[in-house]
Each structure stands twice: as C-alpha cells, then as structure tokens.
Amino acid sequence: MGRGPLAVLRQVAAACACPELLSSPALPEAARHRARRVLREMDAGNIGGYNHEHRALGVPTRVARFLERRDGGVPCNPGNVVLCSGTASILPFVMSLLVDETAAQPTGVLVPVPGPPLHGAAARLAGAVAVPYPLAEERGWAVDGDAVRRALGRARARCLPKALCVVNPGDPTGHVLSRQSMEDIIRLAGEENVLLLADEVQQERAFLPDRPFLSFKRVLGEMGAPLASTVQLVSFYSLSKSVAGESGFRAGFLELVNMEEGVMVPFQLAQSIPRPCVLGRILLDLLMDPPEDGDPIQQALQEHTQGLRRDLAHNARLVQEVLGRAPGIRCRPLHGGARAFPRIQLPPRALRQARALGLEPDVFFCQELLEATGMVLAPGSEFGQPEGTHHVGLSLLPPAETLERVLLTLTSFHAAFLRRFS
Amino acid sequence: MGRGPLAVLRQVAAACACPELLSSPALPEAARHRARRVLREMDAGNIGGYNHEHRALGVPTRVARFLERRDGGVPCNPGNVVLCSGTASILPFVMSLLVDETAAQPTGVLVPVPGPPLHGAAARLAGAVAVPYPLAEERGWAVDGDAVRRALGRARARCLPKALCVVNPGDPTGHVLSRQSMEDIIRLAGEENVLLLADEVQQERAFLPDRPFLSFKRVLGEMGAPLASTVQLVSFYSLSKSVAGESGFRAGFLELVNMEEGVMVPFQLAQSIPRPCVLGRILLDLLMDPPEDGDPIQQALQEHTQGLRRDLAHNARLVQEVLGRAPGIRCRPLHGGARAFPRIQLPPRALRQARALGLEPDVFFCQELLEATGMVLAPGSEFGQPEGTHHVGLSLLPPAETLERVLLTLTSFHAAFLRRFS
The missing domain is CATH 3.90.1150.10 (Aspartate Aminotransferase, domain 1)
Structure with missing residues (x-):
C-alpha cells in the first residue's frame, strides 16, 4: 500500500544483529533500548545460537499474554503456543499427525471452497484426503453448517474425516465470520468429532468496526462447558499477514487447544518442525509484547x-x-x-x-x-x-x-x- | 570458541534490515556497499517480501558457482540447488519423497551408527524404517562397505531400502572420508540402487590439511561415466555448521544430483518446504559469493x-x-x-x-x-x-x-x- 516496512521493527532487528549499533546514535534510543532487553535473554547475549529457551519459553509466554488480552481474558497456557516458520510449512506437519498409515481408511481434511490452495495441498502432502466443502456465496461467503455436514457425510464413504479447516477472515473471500456462525461451527466440530484447524492469519486485517475479528479460541472459551473443554482447535498466526507484513522473516505460531498431552510432545521436542529464525521471533515478540504506552515504538505500531x-x-x-x-x-x-x-x-x-x-x-x-x-x-x-x-x-x-x-x-x-x- | 559472531556478516544483515543505515558511518563502508548490492536484487528494494526470485534463482546461481569452485570444476546446475531452512526440517521432506504408502513393503533408509540422532528420527517422521549400519571403529570410524551390504541384506527382509545416509565429516566421530572410501560407497550405491543422502554440513570444519574434505558430488563427478550420470545424490549444507556458525538464521541448501525431472518439481514449487528467512539467505549468499580479494569482508572471512x-x-x-x-x-x-x-x-x-x-x-x-x-x-x-x-x-x-x-x-x-x- 506504499507504506514501506515498519521502521521501528527493522531498527530493533538491526541493533540485535549488530551489537556495535547498541550505542550508536544512528538508531533511535527506543529501538536500542528494546534490543538490549532482547539480547539479555539470548544465550551469551547473542542472536547467533539456537536460543532454545527464547523460542520454547520466553516468546510463547508473551504470546500467551497477548492472546489473553485479544480474547477478553480467556486463559492461554504458554505450553500450548508453538513458534513456527509460517503456516505453509507447519500445516502439513499438523495434518500428518492425524494420519494413521495402518488404518483401513485414509484421513480426511475438510477444506473450504473457495479457499487458499495451501490447505488442500498440505492435506495431500500429509498423506490425507482433501474434502472440499462449499462456502455460501449468497450469504457473503459465510460457512454453511448444512453444507459442511453434507460434505462430511459424502466423505465418510471414502475416508475418515478428522479435521475441518476454517479460514477467518476469509481468503480470498474477505468475509469475517459472525459470533453466531462461529458457535455453529464449534458445535458442529463437537458433534462430528473433528479437529478445528482455524486459519486466522488475516486476523489483524479485519477492517470493519461493526464486524470485528473474534478468534475461535475466544468464542469456544466463552461458550463454556462442555464444548470449551472438549472441542479440539489449532489456530494459526503469521508474521507475514500481521500488520507488520514481514513475510521475509518467516515466523508465526500455533495455539493448540484441548489437545491430549501426548500430542504436545512432538510440537515441543521435534527437531524437524520448521522453527522461525531468531530475528523473526524477535519481531513477532515485539508485536505481541510492545513497549508501554508513550514509547515511540508503541506509538509507531x-x-x-x-x-x-x-x-x-x-x-x-x-x-x-x-x-x-x-x-x-x-x-x-x-x-x-x-x-x-x-x-x-x-x-x-x-x-x-x-x-x-x-x-x-x-x-x-x-x-x-x-x-x-x-x-x-x-x-x-x-x-x-x-x-x-x-x-x-x-x-x-x-x-x-x-x-x-x-x-x-x-x-x-x-x-x-x-x-x-x- | 570465544570468537563471537563474524561481525561483517552481521553488519551486512543490519544494513539490509534497516536501509537508513546504508548511509550511516555507524557501519563500515564495505558492509553498506554489499547491502546496497543485495537490496538492488530485492523486490521493491526491500527484504520484507517473499522475494521468490532471490530464493529460487539469485542465490542458487551463486551457490552453484561456489560448488563448482569447491569441486574442482565439476559442473553444477543452479536448478539443482534448493534453499531450505536447515537440515533438520528438510531431511524428513526429502525422505518422505521416497515413501510410497501404497507399496507392500515400507521404505528403508540406512543410517550410520554412531551418527546424528536426527537421521533416524527423520526417517521415522517420513514414514520410513531407519536401518542402522555400523561404522568401523577400528578403522577410525570409516564406512565399511561390507557392513553396509550386510545391513542392506538383512533390511530387505522387512523393507525396501531406498537411501543410504553418509555423514562426512563424521558426527560425532570426527572422521573425514578418504577418496578411496567415497568411491567404494558410490559404487555400492550404484550397485544396490540406493539414493546417497550425504550429510556434509560439517564440511567447513575439516581441519587436517592432509585429510581434506571432498564432496560426494566431486568424487562422483570425477569417477566419470556411467556412475557420474546415474548414481543419485542429495547433499546438505547448513549455515549453522558453516564457518559463520549462524544457527539462529535458519538457512542452508541441498544439491540434488541425477534426479529425474519430476522429482525436482516439488522442490521448486512446494509452498510447504521450509524456506530460509531472507536474512539467512543473505548471509548464506555472502559466504558463497564473498566480495573480491582485498575487500575487507573477504579478508575478515x-x-x-x-x-x-x-x-x-x-x-x-x-x-x-x-x-x-x-x-x-x-x-x-x-x-x-x-x-x-x-x-x-x-x-x-x-x-x-x-x-x-x-x-x-x-x-x-x-x-x-x-x-x-x-x-x-x-x-x-x-x-x-x-x-x-x-x-x-x-x-x-x-x-x-x-x-x-x-x-x-x-x-x-x-x-x-x-x-x-x-
């Protein structure tokens, strides 16, 4: 949109990469102050290493606090927040956990039509079957629960549907789901026993004040028992689609809700999960946990x-x-x-x-x-x-x-x- | 080793991230000069976007020239070089391409013992069977062709072995393979029709002048027909294990040799391959294609x-x-x-x-x-x-x-x- 990058983020990145800039007036003091705080958390004060604790504990803790603010206080456990290098590479990993190669029927994943080509491709890459369900164009591309149920019913002849992808705000449709519609989808997921894969990467681009973005996590939490503690949900967030729009830094996170503990193990431990680069994490962290009101970084954001x-x-x-x-x-x-x-x-x-x-x-x-x-x-x-x-x-x-x-x-x-x- | 990060790399990264530094004496002119060159290649002169061409064409072209210099002139096609975000996340992807879920027998991948735990884990994650083969401790942990053949023979009772992992320089063994030994391995791969997965990420850390690192690509190329044009090989390089040791930037590449064209398609196109962040690519590029002799960056490197x-x-x-x-x-x-x-x-x-x-x-x-x-x-x-x-x-x-x-x-x-x- 002709805005250029958000300069404060880049200034923090530069000061973290190059500690000799920490004391240079070439960068504003607010950025250098933030960078000093970031570097104190790094192993040996340096961004060069793996910095496991920053990835697995420091940033997730601050992401969890951000999500609680976003979701009107619905609690978030930092242990359920997993940093990744973006949705495209983590989605097939998540779907692959649903695939049981020894089962008689393949795993099915429901994907919206129209929707991002990524979802169907990820399902196929994971060894699952992509099952399309139509969005309701005449209702502004809302999710039509009956259409989802019909797709589920037909799919059961050839696979075992285990997950339902919902994209909100919709891509390419531009539709933001209403709370009513989200409650219907959550009830459907509970009744049909499917995992909700909530692609919410466009959440910061909801631009109509009378149709605000609500996360599935929030709506689920506010629906109360028994759904709030049983419906399984994975929500995706991406730095690329955030207000910062920094696609080059390859960072994002998942929140996993109501998973069995065993499911969390591969997310916490697997070396093979594509992890975000350290500067990507640092920028993500800055969006999640900006400085206090009045700080120039906060103002610029x-x-x-x-x-x-x-x-x-x-x-x-x-x-x-x-x-x-x-x-x-x-x-x-x-x-x-x-x-x-x-x-x-x-x-x-x-x-x-x-x-x-x-x-x-x-x-x-x-x-x-x-x-x-x-x-x-x-x-x-x-x-x-x-x-x-x-x-x-x-x-x-x-x-x-x-x-x-x-x-x-x-x-x-x-x-x-x-x-x-x- | 108490060396700290390679300052010139970080200076280039800072100048690329924060273009206002391009004209600041806070960074040395050599770094700013390099950053200006890098930014000219970026979409809209900015590192914020996906910059597909830089990833898929610009850097691979320079990597290919680097590999040709490294390998005494054995040619390298840039189309066979694929940038990735590190070995841990790309290895399962590569192995998954060998897995055919509809086949009667599972796919086997031979992994050295001792060796990096990653290899066996990646095989299992990809849905393959990890088949251990012992290194010859009494011969300084060299690869023993007979032991590999015995492991292959035993494995065929329970799987279809399709790939042989070789780690050179050895990890954790510290052994660098001799040319003779590599030729034996290549002949074995040709006879047994297995893909060579050459984990060569420690290549820049071969420290004995009388036992230089030779790449499998080079030895294969110099063996001539028919092996040079038939034995299939994937070689792995990682910024984390390079002389720069920048693990936080999550960047590396594969070279794929003698693949059918169809195999290259997912590597070139798949959105789901974990791609390196833009600054990781920029640092990798700097190692592959440093400035001319006499430039302070070249000297520092x-x-x-x-x-x-x-x-x-x-x-x-x-x-x-x-x-x-x-x-x-x-x-x-x-x-x-x-x-x-x-x-x-x-x-x-x-x-x-x-x-x-x-x-x-x-x-x-x-x-x-x-x-x-x-x-x-x-x-x-x-x-x-x-x-x-x-x-x-x-x-x-x-x-x-x-x-x-x-x-x-x-x-x-x-x-x-x-x-x-x-």
Missing part, C-alpha cells in the same frame, strides 16, 4: 496499524463502488483480509471458446485480460468456486490509485468481453 | 575461517594428547567436525549397577560424572555405538582452556570410576 486498516477499508469501499456499477460483476461485502473475490459473468460463447482451447473459462478470461491490458488477476479456479460460476481474485493491498486503475481496467475489459462474446 | 580451523586442529590435538595418556579411554584420530567420540572402558561391576538402575551403562557414567563434577557430556547411546562398547560425545568448540579442563575432569573422574567399580 499503533499509527501503522490504524493507517493500514483505514487504507484497507478505503480500498474495500472502492472495490464495492466501482464493481457495483459494472453489469455482470458482483462482489459480496468485504469485512477483512487482503483480497476480494468478485463473481464475473461469462457469456456462453466465451465458455465454448474456452472449452475449445482446453482452458477453464476463468483462466481464459484472465489470459485475455492479461494480453489486452498487461494486468494479472488470479482466476477463481485457483481458489475453487461454486460449480458453473466464475470469479477473479483481486488484492486489496495496492495503493488506492493503483487499485482504482485495476478496477477500471477490469470493468471496461469485462464490458468489452461481454460485447465480444455476446 | 578468510581470517575467521583460518582461525577457526587452527583452533579446531589445536583442540583435536589436545583431545588426543590428554585422552591418549588415560588408561581405559581411547579416541580415534580426528580429522574434522565439531565433536570427538572417545571410547571409555566401564568395569563389569559398573555395568551391573547400571542394569540394576535400569540405565544404559554410558548414561549411568554420564549421570555420575554430572553429579560428581557438574559437567555434562553426551552418552554414546544418544548417537548409537557398537554393541557392548561405551563412548561419550565431546564438543571440540569450546575455547582451548575450557576444553583442557573438561578433558582433565573427564580423565580423573574416569580413573576414580574405574577404581570405585574395580
């Missing part, structure tokens, strides 16, 4: 976060306004996340031409768009979409002027496309 | 490397001298790596007492050592050892004075232990 949400909300309104005027394009309300997923009408002649070329119709549309305008959009089939419908995925992250140009290009190309194939 | 090898060689001599005088302790020659693995004689009465306590005899010895002296050594059973023998694992990395104290404590405790149980 707050301003950045507010600015980011304001810009996202502005861009979302822009999408609704521009696409709302376009015949044959329809975008559902956007509440959060980094993408819109408008439906685009494609005329029958275009479908036939796509078929003749051996392409999905939305891929054909995006290729034609690329050739005519030089603009790349993601075809809906990358994320999955209801049978017989067509969508495109749009990023909400460019600066507003760029996004406006993208939207105008899309609508005028689409209008010409409708004429061409009418 | 050379001095650091020479100093490290000199210190390791000095420490290895110290181990041989002190342990060589101790009755009942025997350490084989040390050529490289970061550990020694001396054999310790334990008297029959100590074995009986250990059995009564339900402990491995070497664990009993190490516990008694800890209680009497406060010193922690790794019992040999952590790495595996020949039936009926007992060893301890010793780090070669402390400063010489510390290591000398460790050795004297060990030998005097062992002498007292022999008397106590005689």
Whole structure:
C-alpha cells in the first residue's frame, strides 16, 4: 500500500544483529533500548545460537499474554503456543499427525471452497484426503453448517474425516465470520468429532468496526462447558499477514487447544518442525509484547496499524463502488483480509471458446485480460468456486490509485468481453 | 570458541534490515556497499517480501558457482540447488519423497551408527524404517562397505531400502572420508540402487590439511561415466555448521544430483518446504559469493575461517594428547567436525549397577560424572555405538582452556570410576 516496512521493527532487528549499533546514535534510543532487553535473554547475549529457551519459553509466554488480552481474558497456557516458520510449512506437519498409515481408511481434511490452495495441498502432502466443502456465496461467503455436514457425510464413504479447516477472515473471500456462525461451527466440530484447524492469519486485517475479528479460541472459551473443554482447535498466526507484513522473516505460531498431552510432545521436542529464525521471533515478540504506552515504538505500531486498516477499508469501499456499477460483476461485502473475490459473468460463447482451447473459462478470461491490458488477476479456479460460476481474485493491498486503475481496467475489459462474446 | 559472531556478516544483515543505515558511518563502508548490492536484487528494494526470485534463482546461481569452485570444476546446475531452512526440517521432506504408502513393503533408509540422532528420527517422521549400519571403529570410524551390504541384506527382509545416509565429516566421530572410501560407497550405491543422502554440513570444519574434505558430488563427478550420470545424490549444507556458525538464521541448501525431472518439481514449487528467512539467505549468499580479494569482508572471512580451523586442529590435538595418556579411554584420530567420540572402558561391576538402575551403562557414567563434577557430556547411546562398547560425545568448540579442563575432569573422574567399580 506504499507504506514501506515498519521502521521501528527493522531498527530493533538491526541493533540485535549488530551489537556495535547498541550505542550508536544512528538508531533511535527506543529501538536500542528494546534490543538490549532482547539480547539479555539470548544465550551469551547473542542472536547467533539456537536460543532454545527464547523460542520454547520466553516468546510463547508473551504470546500467551497477548492472546489473553485479544480474547477478553480467556486463559492461554504458554505450553500450548508453538513458534513456527509460517503456516505453509507447519500445516502439513499438523495434518500428518492425524494420519494413521495402518488404518483401513485414509484421513480426511475438510477444506473450504473457495479457499487458499495451501490447505488442500498440505492435506495431500500429509498423506490425507482433501474434502472440499462449499462456502455460501449468497450469504457473503459465510460457512454453511448444512453444507459442511453434507460434505462430511459424502466423505465418510471414502475416508475418515478428522479435521475441518476454517479460514477467518476469509481468503480470498474477505468475509469475517459472525459470533453466531462461529458457535455453529464449534458445535458442529463437537458433534462430528473433528479437529478445528482455524486459519486466522488475516486476523489483524479485519477492517470493519461493526464486524470485528473474534478468534475461535475466544468464542469456544466463552461458550463454556462442555464444548470449551472438549472441542479440539489449532489456530494459526503469521508474521507475514500481521500488520507488520514481514513475510521475509518467516515466523508465526500455533495455539493448540484441548489437545491430549501426548500430542504436545512432538510440537515441543521435534527437531524437524520448521522453527522461525531468531530475528523473526524477535519481531513477532515485539508485536505481541510492545513497549508501554508513550514509547515511540508503541506509538509507531499503533499509527501503522490504524493507517493500514483505514487504507484497507478505503480500498474495500472502492472495490464495492466501482464493481457495483459494472453489469455482470458482483462482489459480496468485504469485512477483512487482503483480497476480494468478485463473481464475473461469462457469456456462453466465451465458455465454448474456452472449452475449445482446453482452458477453464476463468483462466481464459484472465489470459485475455492479461494480453489486452498487461494486468494479472488470479482466476477463481485457483481458489475453487461454486460449480458453473466464475470469479477473479483481486488484492486489496495496492495503493488506492493503483487499485482504482485495476478496477477500471477490469470493468471496461469485462464490458468489452461481454460485447465480444455476446 | 570465544570468537563471537563474524561481525561483517552481521553488519551486512543490519544494513539490509534497516536501509537508513546504508548511509550511516555507524557501519563500515564495505558492509553498506554489499547491502546496497543485495537490496538492488530485492523486490521493491526491500527484504520484507517473499522475494521468490532471490530464493529460487539469485542465490542458487551463486551457490552453484561456489560448488563448482569447491569441486574442482565439476559442473553444477543452479536448478539443482534448493534453499531450505536447515537440515533438520528438510531431511524428513526429502525422505518422505521416497515413501510410497501404497507399496507392500515400507521404505528403508540406512543410517550410520554412531551418527546424528536426527537421521533416524527423520526417517521415522517420513514414514520410513531407519536401518542402522555400523561404522568401523577400528578403522577410525570409516564406512565399511561390507557392513553396509550386510545391513542392506538383512533390511530387505522387512523393507525396501531406498537411501543410504553418509555423514562426512563424521558426527560425532570426527572422521573425514578418504577418496578411496567415497568411491567404494558410490559404487555400492550404484550397485544396490540406493539414493546417497550425504550429510556434509560439517564440511567447513575439516581441519587436517592432509585429510581434506571432498564432496560426494566431486568424487562422483570425477569417477566419470556411467556412475557420474546415474548414481543419485542429495547433499546438505547448513549455515549453522558453516564457518559463520549462524544457527539462529535458519538457512542452508541441498544439491540434488541425477534426479529425474519430476522429482525436482516439488522442490521448486512446494509452498510447504521450509524456506530460509531472507536474512539467512543473505548471509548464506555472502559466504558463497564473498566480495573480491582485498575487500575487507573477504579478508575478515578468510581470517575467521583460518582461525577457526587452527583452533579446531589445536583442540583435536589436545583431545588426543590428554585422552591418549588415560588408561581405559581411547579416541580415534580426528580429522574434522565439531565433536570427538572417545571410547571409555566401564568395569563389569559398573555395568551391573547400571542394569540394576535400569540405565544404559554410558548414561549411568554420564549421570555420575554430572553429579560428581557438574559437567555434562553426551552418552554414546544418544548417537548409537557398537554393541557392548561405551563412548561419550565431546564438543571440540569450546575455547582451548575450557576444553583442557573438561578433558582433565573427564580423565580423573574416569580413573576414580574405574577404581570405585574395580
């Protein structure tokens, strides 16, 4: 969005990497102060080693306090917080724990359609079967409990479904689940005895004040016994999708809820879990446990976060306004996340031409768009979409002027496309 | 070894993280110059993004040139170099590609005894069977081809062996393989049709000039047709075990040799491969492609490397001298790596007492050592050892004075232990 990196985070990283900067006026004192605190916790005062205790104890303890604040006081045990190097590499590991190769039936994992391609790929990599369930487009891409149950029922003929992936805020849909909807999903998980895999990595990008992000952990905790102490949940958080947006640092964490103790052992001990690099952990820690009010780092973080949400909300309104005027394009309300997923009408002649070329119709549309305008959009089939419908995925992250140009290009190309194939 | 981190690397990392330092005299100009070059290659000149091209193309190209220099000109295709976040998390991924869950027999992976506990654990995590093969202690822990063949033969009754792990320089043994021995292993891999998994992460710590480290890739290449173009090999390199010793940055790479093209696809594309953080890649890149002769970074790197090898060689001599005088302790020659693995004689009465306590005899010895002296050594059973023998694992990395104290404590405790149980 043209904001650039959050400078305070980088200043802390630089001072931690290079202790000679701790006493240099080249960096602001607030950053050096924080770095000194970080280094006191490192083995031999240095970020070069494995620093097991920082990873397994120090940062998780502060993450747990952050989660308790986020969740209105629902308690969090730091032992249930596991740092990782990002969702893409930890998700297959989590799913692999559900797979029993000696069982007669393979393990099934339910994944939303549309949804991030990662989830299905992770299931297959883990040796499980990805079972798609459709989101309810007509209800703004909410999760439809009946549709999940139908998918579960059909899946049981070919696998043993053990987990249900829910993405909130939705990607690519931009939908933020209501508390009511989350309670329904939790009850369903309890009744059907499936683990909830809550992909909540877009949580800091919920931008509508009247549709705030609620974590599954919070809603579960507030539902009380017996569900609160029985429904199993793994929630994912990623530095890449945080307000800091630092994808290069490869850091994130899981919270595991209501797991048997035996399940926690591989998470705490396995050498083979991809662990975050030390600077990634340090930045994550800074977001989870920023300095007190009044500290310049705290102030910079707050301003950045507010600015980011304001810009996202502005861009979302822009999408609704521009696409709302376009015949044959329809975008559902956007509440959060980094993408819109408008439906685009494609005329029958275009479908036939796509078929003749051996392409999905939305891929054909995006290729034609690329050739005519030089603009790349993601075809809906990358994320999955209801049978017989067509969508495109749009990023909400460019600066507003760029996004406006993208939207105008899309609508005028689409209008010409409708004429061409009418 | 009391050296501290390699300051030039950290200076480059700091300047990359925090571009306002690029023009600050707080960092040496050589580091800022390098950082400017690095940032030119980053998307939007910033390390915050995924920077796919830097990971998949830029750094691998320079790694390939480094490998060609290392290997006396044996060619390397950058497309066969895959960056990863370290051996521990990529090894199970590589092994999982050998596992076919629908096959009648499970996949077997041969692992050396003694060897890093990681290898057997990775095999089990990947759904394969770890098949131990003994190293030849009486030949300084060389690989004994006949012993490997016997292990293969026995393994075929219960699994389909598909890979042979070889650790060179040996860990915990400190043995560096001779060219002759490597040629034998390569011929064996060709005859038995197994993939060679060459754990060469200790390669920069070969410290004896008359026993230089040779990579399997080089020896294979120099053996010529038909082996050079048929034996399949994966070699592992790690920033943690490099001269820089930067474990916190989680970076390394694989080189894959003689793979079918289909095998390369998951390595190039899979989102789920644990990828190194951007600063880890930048440091790795700096080791692979340092500035020209005369540049202060190049000079600092050379001095650091020479100093490290000199210190390791000095420490290895110290181990041989002190342990060589101790009755009942025997350490084989040390050529490289970061550990020694001396054999310790334990008297029959100590074995009986250990059995009564339900402990491995070497664990009993190490516990008694800890209680009497406060010193922690790794019992040999952590790495595996020949039936009926007992060893301890010793780090070669402390400063010489510390290591000398460790050795004297060990030998005097062992002498007292022999008397106590005689």
